[in-house]
Amino acid sequence: MKPSIYTSTVRFAFPVILTVVVYFHAISCQETRPFDVCGETVQCGDISLEYPFWGFDRPAYCGHPDFQLTCQSNVPLLSYESVNYRVLDMNTSTHTITIARNDLRANFCPQFLYNTSYNSTLFNGHIFGQRNVSLFYDCNTSMPQIPLGSTYQFTCDVNGSQTDGYFFRSDIITPGMANFFAHCKNHIDVLINQPWAARLGVKHATTDYLWSALWDGFQLQWTANKDECNQCIRSNGRCGSDLTSTHLFACYCANGNFRLNCNDSNGSRGKLFSNLVVGIFTFCSDKEPVRRLFETPVNGPKNHNSRILVT
């Protein structure tokens, strides 16, 4: 008998406490739905951030965890494997960003050498006829025969010593050249866009071309939740990620927060509950005790069906 009275008291008391606390929070946390926040224009320089990107003034729940950008002196930067890329353009209808290597922008000879690498489950670079250019460093130029013209040569002054470097479009390196390049101590591959790939593919390409190609950058197409996001947008929602399980997609709508799109009407009680928690999580997260109060019941097994962002 006793446990059942206790349980029903808790069952009764909890919604009351919840309502009271939420009511006061609703007063102090107005206009803070994820739908509104993720719809705000956040800019760095000329670039407006949109899903899956987030960073500076755009919270993580408006993006995908792997797509964080930083903003330095009005330049949006994407970091991958120790390399900073300047974001030059972003197109959400083609799901592409145009980025350029920041380390090779001023000269071809950075102190630390890195390939252009990106996570191929998140991005695709095999698009629009893009090609790699290989940059070879610290080459032994006292070879009897050098199989390519001096226009492919550049000089590096790094770590206090002068060395010779060469570049060539990776996909058209002949075996003879490869033999020569074997006498270079280091090499990196960098992606360049199709127009510059074409110019660098003809005879007597110059370092000016290479310089322009690196300056112009290349495009990457993102694949993250592409279909989910299109569906969410079509239902007038805004794409983001679940607050508690950030790897899960979320669709933020004027009428609440959903797993896929704004037409998902599963569980109205659950939806309401989750929305309130999301609001508290997000905008009043400085109020730690309140956050903790709600965290436990939401994640508890008994309330699993009351979460709208179900796994």
Ligand SMILES: *[C@@H]1O[C@H](CO)[C@@H](O)[C@H](O)[C@H]1NC(C)=O
């Ligand atoms: C995105 O790319 C498409 C296709 O190339 C183009 O028509 C559209 O104008 C671009 N959108 C923006 C905002 O640049």
Ligand SMILES: *[C@@H]1O[C@H](CO)[C@@H](O)[C@H](O)[C@H]1NC(C)=O
């Ligand atoms: C320059 O020196 C650093 C540190 O000693 C080294 O890691 C780097 O590879 C060197 N760079 C080049 C281009 O030799």
Ligand SMILES: *[C@@H]1O[C@H](CO)[C@@H](O)[C@H](O)[C@H]1NC(C)=O
């Ligand atoms: C690439 O991204 C996926 C999805 O976020 C992740 O699971 C994987 O570990 C990443 N791979 C590398 C090499 O970072």
Ligand SMILES: *[C@@H]1O[C@H](CO)[C@@H](O)[C@H](O)[C@H]1NC(C)=O
């Ligand atoms: C560029 O080179 C890297 C390896 O360095 C390779 O993984 C990638 O597929 C190449 N991309 C293109 C478009 O050839």
Ligand SMILES: *[C@@H]1O[C@H](CO)[C@@H](O)[C@H](O)[C@H]1NC(C)=O
């Ligand atoms: C450079 O190549 C020449 C000719 O093959 C060779 O004699 C010399 O030892 C090489 N120098 C270095 C530093 O490898």
Ligand SMILES: *[C@@H]1O[C@H](CO)[C@@H](O)[C@H](O)[C@H]1NC(C)=O
């Ligand atoms: C770049 O990648 C190539 C193979 O794709 C590798 O041989 C080379 O050592 C890498 N360069 C650096 C600096 O990691």
Ligand SMILES: *[C@@H]1O[C@H](CO)[C@@H](O)[C@H](O)[C@H]1NC(C)=O
């Ligand atoms: C959502 O519902 C609206 C109106 O009923 C409909 O026009 C739209 O196609 C639906 N969207 C999705 C993604 O189901």
Ligand SMILES: *[C@@H]1O[C@H](CO)[C@@H](O)[C@H](O)[C@H]1NC(C)=O
């Ligand atoms: C609603 O829930 C049912 C059963 O849990 C599921 O099959 C259905 O796909 C859900 N609807 C949407 C739009 O997600």
